[in-house]
Amino acid sequence: MRPLNLPILLLIVVIGAGFGAQMLETLASRGHSLPIAGWLTTAVMLAMGAVLLAYGIPLRRYMVESEERRVHPSLAPRRHQIDLPTAFRTVLLARASAYTGAVVGGIFAGQTLYLMVTGTGDPLAAILPTGAAAVVGIGLAILGVVVERWGQLPPDDGDGSGESTGESAGLGH
Structure with a gap:
């Protein structure tokens, strides 16, 4: 299994931020109330x-x-x-957490920026919980990358099979 691609995760965060800001812009322009992240979202991601x-x-x-x-x-x-199935599941959980944190953190970061730039959000009731959800989401993505790297196997020692590439292999090989 190849390690997580950090530029792709960063792109997911940026696209998520654009989507979050655009979603609030669209709802506001149509006169709808804006959905705001609550503290429960932050607690669940923690x-x-x-x-x-x-x-x-x-x-x-x-x-x-x-x-x-x-x-x-x-x-x-x-x-x-630690047994191999548990180690593999931990690496998969880390990958899923990295992607989930990137998507959710990006969306909430975009919403936070929109609320701050337009001035439509109450700082304590809207901006603070949404910003906290963004920070915790991005933190979850970073933690996912770190834990996924913890599960990487060292490169092959060159046992003569000719398959040694010099790259770290994930636990999936």
């Missing part, structure tokens, strides 16, 4: 990040211990254990 971190930390510990054992072989029992 919970998603906590779950991702709860699965990502054991993966990181296992990978760090594996690297230590590769450099300094040992017959001592492992301190950290």
